[in-house]
Amino acid sequence: MPQTKKSTLVLVAERAGVSIASVSRVMNGLPASDQIIERVRKAADELGYVPDATARSLKAGRTEQIALAVADVGNPVYVGMMHEISRVVTKAGYRLVLSSTGSDPRDQIDLLTSLNRGFADGLILSPLRVPEELGAQLEASRLPIVIIGSLPPGVELDNVRADSVAGVALAVDHLVEQGRSRIAFVNGPVDTVPGAARLNGYVSALTARGLPLNQDAQVSAKDFTYKAGLKAAARLLDQCTPDAVVCSNDLLAIALMKVATARGLRVPDDLAIVGMDDTDIADHANPAITSVDLGSVTRAKTAAKLLLRRLEDPQAPVEQIVIEPTLTVRASSVTRTTEG
Amino acid sequence: MPQTKKSTLVLVAERAGVSIASVSRVMNGLPASDQIIERVRKAADELGYVPDATARSLKAGRTEQIALAVADVGNPVYVGMMHEISRVVTKAGYRLVLSSTGSDPRDQIDLLTSLNRGFADGLILSPLRVPEELGAQLEASRLPIVIIGSLPPGVELDNVRADSVAGVALAVDHLVEQGRSRIAFVNGPVDTVPGAARLNGYVSALTARGLPLNQDAQVSAKDFTYKAGLKAAARLLDQCTPDAVVCSNDLLAIALMKVATARGLRVPDDLAIVGMDDTDIADHANPAITSVDLGSVTRAKTAAKLLLRRLEDPQAPVEQIVIEPTLTVRASSVTRTTEG
DNA sequence: CTGTTAGCGCATTCAA
DNA sequence: TTGAATGCGCTAACAG
Numbered sequence A, B: 001m002p003q004t005k006k007s008t009l010v011l012v013a014e015r016a017g018v019s020i021a022s023v024s025r026v027m028n029g030l031p032a033s034d035q036i037i038e039r040v041r042k043a044a045d046e047l048g049y050v051p052d053a054t055a056r057s058l059k060a061g062r063t064e065q066i067a068l069a070v071a072d073v074g075n076p077v078y079v080g081m082m083h084e085i086s087r088v089v090t091k092a093g094y095r096l097v098l099s100s101t102g103s104d105p106r107d108q109i110d111l112l113t114s115l116n117r118g119f120a121d122g123l124i125l126s127p128l129r130v131p132e133e134l135g136a137q138l139e140a141s142r143l144p145i146v147i148i149g150s151l152p153p154g155v156e157l158d159n160v161r162a163d164s165v166a167g168v169a170l171a172v173d174h175l176v177e178q179g180r181s182r183i184a185f186v187n188g189p190v191d192t193v194p195g196a197a198r199l200n201g202y203v204s205a206l207t208a209r210g211l212p213l214n215q216d217a218q219v220s221a222k223d224f225t226y227k228a229g230l231k232a233a234a235r236l237l238d239q240c241t242p243d244a245v246v247c248s249n250d251l252l253a254i255a256l257m258k259v260a261t262a263r264g265l266r267v268p269d270d271l272a273i274v275g276m277d278d279t280d281i282a283d284h285a286n287p288a289i290t291s292v293d294l295g296s297v298t299r300a301k302t303a304a305k306l307l308l309r310r311l312e313d314p315q316a317p318v319e320q321i322v323i324e325p326t327l328t329v330r331a332s333s334v335t336r337t338t339e340g
Numbered sequence C: 001c002t003g004t005t006a007g008c009g010c011a012t013t014c015a016a
Numbered sequence D: 001t002t003g004a005a006t007g008c009g010c011t012a013a014c015a016g
Helices: A009-016 A020-027 A034-047 A053-060 A076-091 A105-116 A132-139 A164-177 A193-208 A226-239 A250-262 A280-284 A296-312 B009-016 B020-027 B034-047 B053-060 B076-091 B105-116 B132-139 B164-177 B193-208 B226-239 B250-262 B280-284 B296-312
Strands: A065-070 A095-098 A122-126 A145-148 A159-162 A183-187 A218-220 A244-247 A272-276 A290-293 A320-323 A326-328 B065-070 B095-098 B122-126 B145-148 B159-162 B183-187 B218-220 B244-247 B272-276 B290-293 B320-323 B326-328
Touching (some): A009 A034, A053 B053, A065 A076, A065 A105, A076 A250, A105 A122, A122 A296, A164 A193, A164 A326, A183 A193, A183 A250, A193 A218, A226 B280, A244 A250, A250 A272, A250 A280, A250 B280, A280 B250, A280 B280, A296 A320, B009 B020, B009 B034, B020 B034, B065 B105, B076 B095, B076 B122, B076 B250, B076 B296, B105 B122, B105 B132, B164 B183, B164 B193, B164 B326, B183 B193, B183 B226, B183 B250, B193 B218, B226 B250, B250 B272
Parallel strands (some): A065 A122, A122 A145, A159 A320, A183 A244, A244 A272, A272 A290, B065 B095, B065 B122, B122 B145, B272 B290
Antiparallel strands (some): A095 B095, A290 A326, B290 B326
16 A cells, blocks of 8 residues: 655656556556556556646536535435435536535525536535526536526526426325315525425415415415424414315424324324425424425436536537326325224 | 636636736636736626636645544434435535445455546545455555554554443443343444444443353344344344344344334343434434434544544644443433323 | 647746 | 746656
8 A cells, every 4th residue: 555645747757667658558547568558557456646736627627427416415315316426427427516506596696606616526405495586597608517406487497396287286186086185385584496396286286176265375485494493383273174274395294293192183183294205304304294205306316417418428419307296195295084 | 607618727818818827817817907806806797707626736736625434324323424425524624525435345455546546536435344455554644544443453554433331331331221131133234333333332341340251142244234234133033032222323223122012022021122323313313312422423423523634734744543432321221210 | 550749827946 | 016937746648
């Protein structure tokens, strides 16, 4: 195990008594005589030589890095997506660079500037909010960008999104089948992409089924967190008495469950609860929570693949993909038929 | 908003009618005449010039990137640590590169080789297992490495670890105070760093308090996940009847709670449960779970700062820091004194 | 098959 | 203050 100092092509070449070009060839598996290969290998081993990534990047014009920026690192659904993206891009030989983006939209344009510095070959972005003007900025980027989530209309960018309307509809249909009729809604902030989409889904779902839309039956947490969910849930239960609630994500759902049970409501008997994103916490909750899988993992995987494809072929046509949701039914929404 | 193509120092210099050195100076805020500054600024703006990160890195010998490798990305405790590390290094002007490391020890040496390619300036590593031979490899690294977690004795590396013995002791003391005496233990794999440390803590804690050590009261899940926890919990409750259980992490704790309540045990009345890591899931659980905070966030922050310091001063003395645990008491372990 | 050479884009020496 | 020239470590085009 050698190498305490950094060694370079030149050093290896000297030690092996060959040209640096030969060293480079051997290291890259290009044709060379057995004798040279042997000598270079030996010298490289002895010096513990490893090619320098930065120099290679400068020469090649690619960093073999992909940047990932997600809005809320705390939310389990993003963790799962990150994990999946990491898997896919790593397998393709890329490193993943985490670019934390706060809720401040200004962060996003900072990120784009930063990206133009060329520290990565492409970007996967899952923004919570997309101001109109951001669209143009994104489109003008020199480097490929894939967006997870909805885009302002007309923006031509590779994109993969969830079908929130269909997702909420799955939840509502299920609840109706279970005999529920007073279906409330705990949302996140409506000025976010998912918040707006899911509210839209809730309204259409109830309307389509002829259920009454009651303002008292809708609350918005100030963000998509457990803590904000507690307050929102309290507010909801203060102002109406639903027999079922659809929550915009699983964190809000467990918050609601906590508040509801603290008030003596039994889940699902008195109150059925359905979450969204189908993260681990839905499964881990007690009782386990029915949740709409909006395809977060699939979206993540698809986004990664879209970016990889575009890196290979910058001219490929723009793709905008919608992932269909599925429903995982668990105890929190299933009315017990008969029991001890 | 210009720039569709990449622009370089040379292009800016041509457009501004100055030398590339002057452009470089202006971009870096070095002394220059107002006139030149003005012309360069204008040209740079018009071209949408941004300095290239790769070229700068090659020249400077530093990438401004820090690599982070954690064992299990799924575990919430690592998510929290990652988040904290991201915060600290970003504030210091570094980007965070995620290097997924599987459980395969071979991944770790691959990582070290990869690190020697110089894609990052330093590494924060939180390994689940540290084979003897890895110690030397780590010490021999050309680039600074900070280890989160225990190290083989004698390895001189910046390191920050938890005091697991004290941590488990906190849990046991608390349970004894609550009047529990048959205190069982759900551990993760004992061939991991945390698994071994926490088992050690359990044994010493019970011994120190004169409580009997019963083999039936100890199980090891095959890893630190909820799923593995379900099986381990079932095994435990099959083979003994504890009145309290310490779990090696919060995932194992909620798994135990699920199994216990499914068997008709009431938490905490029949069974007190204490988890470890004090992650969100402990707080979100119903009832909320008492948990030992092994200082994961502090460890993360400390590790990041240690690395930043070493990057500034490679000659600084090696530091090995131990973070003291604290206990957060919640409903899962508190015996109700009187109640309706 | 192998060696020499020219940049990739930048920061920085050294002269002027 | 400013410009010309050098080299970070590597790959690739070109010669031999």
